[in-house]
Amino acid sequence: MILHFISYIISAMRRILAVFFLTAFVLSAFGMASFAQSQNTEVSPSADSPTGEAAGQPAEAPVPPQAQxxxxxxxxxxxxxxxxxxxNTVVSKMKSRIGSPYQETVASEDLKRLYLLGFFSDIKIDTEPHNDGIKIVVSVTERPLIEKISFSGIIHITMKDEKLKAQLKSKEAQYLDYPNLDEDARTLKKMYEKIGFAHAQIDYKVDVDKERNKAKVEFRVQENKRVRVKDIFIDGNSNFTDSRLLRLMKTKRAWLFNAGALKEDVLREDIDRLKAFYRKNGYSDSAIDYEVKPGAKRPFLLSIYIKVREGKKYLVGNVTVQGNRDIEQKDILARLKECTPGKVFSNESLKADVANIQGLYFDRGYISAQVQEATSLNSYTGRVDVLYTIEENKVAFVDKIYIRGNIKTKDTIIRRELRIYPGDKFDGDKLRRSKERLQNLGFFEEVNYDTEDTQVEERKNLVVEVKESKTGTFSFGGGYSTVDDFVGFVEIEQNNFDWRNFPYFTGGGQNLKFRAQFGTITGGFDMSFTEPWLFDYPVSFGFDAYNRKHKRDTDVGYGYDENITGGDVRLGKELSEFLRADLVYRFDYFNIKNITDNATEDLKQEVGKKAISSITPSFTFDTRDNVFDAKKGDLLTGSVEWAGGPWGADKDYWKFFGRASHYIPLLRNSSLEFRGRLGLSKPYSDTERVPIYERFFAGGAYTIRGYGERKVGPIDAVSKDPLGGESMLVGNIEYTYPVFSFLKVAVFYDAGNVWQKMRKVGSGGFKSGAGIGVRIKSPIGPIMLDFGIPFNKAPGEEKKKGGRFHFSASQGF
Known part of the structure; x- marks a missing residue:
């Protein structure tokens, strides 16, 4: 009984103590919250107080009592x-906060931070006592806003004011900044220097409305007279003539066809160009200075004085190679082209040969090879001896190949063109050929290589980086051609087509094209499809369907109306890296009518509807570096068409056509092409003559320029219309020089002829001509404009005619 009573007393005391401690904890928490609230109320003035004081944030950490x-x-x-x-904007940019200790270093940082805003021209930070602490007083002077920018005195700069303002740093509705105004004045000065007003004076005037705190800026120009270069004097040049050096300069004397404007930056570039010229020619110690002097009586006429100190001309002495182990010294020396014994020494030629040695090692798989060059003057010979030190490192092998940059084109389309594979040694020839093949696809603007390290030192990942170009086109237009007269067209083409990729239909490497043409003498349509890899095998498949019409027009060599409807099926395969075989089956339906009334019986026999069925095997050997713009390499093609016989239809004949082109790269990205074409044909069985629409013709834009279209060769004795022949031989030599990326100039010589019978080929001489032309890369396609001068009288003409223009679309650019 007593034990139960004691247990009850202990349990009651536990409950009382628990209630007591809980009550004490609640009261303590409530008291601390009240104390904190009262402290905050005392140190934080309202942001909306009439004194303009801004509210701050409480200090992040309390100040220790001993520091207060x-x-x-x-x-x-x-x-x-x-x-x-x-x-509030000002305070938000400051590090000082209400409730935090005041520190001079923080206030100094706040001053810098506020200046960086660019809103104020003057800022002061002061302090004064306030509520047992410190009040920070920030006094600012705001920069005025630019209300208007105007110009006065400008005559020879024809740019409108709005475009002129766009060239300036200072802008309307922005804060006034005097350093920017100074730079703007210099910008205007440079604009005047570019048009020859080197003595133009530019300053500015700023009117500030202090009440509105806005400014009006006026740039005032005094153009003065246009400065012209009267003379350029060169002194100290004993090894090169004045005219040779002046040709290197873009700054020219004033004369009838040159304003003679002086541009300081261009003149400095001219001096650098002269220095580089001397260094390139072996004068490594040469020095060139210049001075521009105004005329005594007419200060706007300037004279430029160039002082040359040529120094000694250095030649290359002994060339030594060390450090090579796997590549013989004779192979390395054979790669040196610029810096060889006896040649002029220059740093440029030295660097070029360092690159040549590295190229040799890269081609052999040593992509980490290092070549260091050292030179020394041989006091005995007076020449510069060259030492190449080579660190070969290890041969590198391809680990993995990554394709990057292709958004539309599938990886497999790129990989199948590569001629280097995982596990291969890095090979320069294979890499170059792979790049050529990718560029020949026409899908990419750029193709570049990179490497990535792997965990194995001698194995590297090969990265093929491509930048895709636009491969799909929809174009329409019209124009005039000496071949087709006035013509219009509508064309849709996708060079990177994929019929399985719905709804984009791109990325598969196929070619799809549809073209409709209409004009005064021509018309029709063409549809073409090509799959270069049939069922993922390296066999190409394609087909064409077409209807082509040509009205009678003796000016372009057609003495009859021609209508062709037909199509073909194509198969092809690469037999080796440069050799390709193709097989084409063709079926055409011809309709010849509207023969000239006074034509002979020879031409009238061609009237009527005929069908042709033929098969054509061909071989192509192509080593050109670029199929669109060849600079080097060869193109050899040969085909034999077999019509009729077992293939049926109305005409039986065979026809051979061959072409050979050789391209030679020359200076400044120009090139020289030698091209020859040979055509031979012969009827057989019951066909007495090769049909006129399958004969060879020459003369005009694509064969022998300077003569009328199809006007070289046999003609009708009465109507003078071309009849064509069973054989043709044409040769062309053409030099092209790029002026701009879209424009080339050309010089050409053409010669050849057409013979009525195959056995007569080469007899009776040739017709020839020469001339000049331009090649234009336009948005609607390549354009060829030539002016040819004939050297012989054309068949059927009483005397030799003068030159003629040939204007048409070319087959490549």
């Missing part, structure tokens, strides 16, 4: 002088 006696707390922050910029 030496450090004052910030009790307020006041901003003065601000009009457009609010006080």
């Amino acid at each position: 006696e030496d450090v004052k707390l910030i009790t307020a922050i006041e901003v003065k002088g601000n009009k457009a910029i609010s006080a």
Whole structure:
């Protein structure tokens, strides 16, 4: 009984103690919250107070009691002088906060931070006592806003004011900045220098409305007279003539066809160009200075004085190679082209040969090879001896191949063109050939290589980086051609077509093209499809369907109306890297009518409807570096068409056509092409003559320029219409020089003839001509414009005619 009573007393005391401690904890928490609230109310003035003091944030950490006696707390922050910029904006950019200790270093940082805003021309930070602490007073002077920018005195700069303002750093509705105004004045000065007004004076005037705090800026120009270069004098040049050096300069004397404007930056480039010229020619110690002097009586006429100190001409002495182990010294020396014994020494030629040695090692798989060059003057010979030190490192092998940059084109389309594979040694020839093949696809603007390290030192990942170009086109237009007269067309083409990729239909490497043509003498349509890899095998398949019409027009060599409807099926395969075989089956339906009334019986026999069925095997050997713009390499093609016989239809004949082109790269990206074409044909069985629409013709834009279209060869004795022949031989030599990326100039010589019978080929001489032309890369396609001068009288003409223009679309650019 007593034990039960004691247990009850202990349980009751536990409950009482628990209630007591819980009550004490609640009261303690409530008291601390009240104390904190009262403290915050005392140090934080309202942001909306009439004094303009801005509210701050409480200090992140309390100040230790022992430091409060030496450090004052910030009790307020006041901003003065601000009009457009609010006080809260200013305070938000400062590190000082209400409730935190005041520190001079922090205030100094705040001053710098506020200046960086660019809103103020003057800022001061002061302090004063406030509520047992410190109040920070920020006094600012706002920069005025630019209300208007105007110009006066400008005559020879024809740019409108709005475009002129766009060239300046200072802008309307932005804050006035005097350093920017100074730079703007210099910008205008440079614009005047570019048009020859080197003595133009530019300053500015700023009117500030202090009440509105806005400014008007006026740039004032005094153009003065246009400065011209009267003379350029060169002194000290004993090894090169004045005219040779002046040709290197873009700055020219003033004369009838040159304004003679002086541009300081261009003149400095001219001097650098002269220095580089001397260094390239072995004068490594040469020095060139210049001075521009105004005329004594006419200061706007300038004279440029160039002082040359040529120094000694250095030649290459002994060339030594060390460090090579796997590549013989004779192979390395054979790669040196510029810096060889006896040649002129220059740093440029030295660097070129370093690159040549590295290229040799890269081609053999040593992609990490290093070549260091060292030179020394041989006091005995007076020449510069060259030492190449080679660190070969290890041969590198391809680990993995990554394709990057292709968004539309599938990886497999790129990989199947590569001639280097995982596990292969890095080979320069294979890499170059792979790049050529990718460029020949026409899908990419750029093709580049990179490597990535792997965990194995001698194995590297090969990265093929491509930049895709636009491969799909929809174009329409019209024009005039000496071949087709006035013509219009509509064309849709996708060079990177994929019929399985719905709905984009791109990325598969196929070619699809549809073209409709209409004009005064021509018309029709063409549809073509090519799959270069049939069922993922390296066999191409394609077909064409077409209808082509040509009206009678003796000016372009057609003495009859021609209508062709037909199509073909194509198969092809690469037999080796450069050799390809193709097989084409063709079926055409011809309709010849509207023969000239006074034509002979020879031409009238061609009237009527005929069908042709033929099969054509061909071989192509192509080593050109670029099929679209060849600079080097060869193109050899040969085909034999077999019509009729077992293939049926109305005409039986065979026809051979061959072409050979050789391209030679020359200076400044120009090239020289030698091209020859041979055509031979012969009827057989019951066909007495090769049909006129399958004969060979020459003369005009694509064969022998300077003569009328199809006007070289046999003609009708009465109507003078071309009849064509069973054999043809044409040769062309053409030199092209690029002026711009879209424009080339050409010089050509053409010769050849057409013979009525195959056995007569080469007899009776040739017709020839020469001339000049341009090649234009236009948005609607390549354009060829030539002016040819004939050297012989054309068949059927009483005397030799003058030159003629040939204007048409070319077959490549």
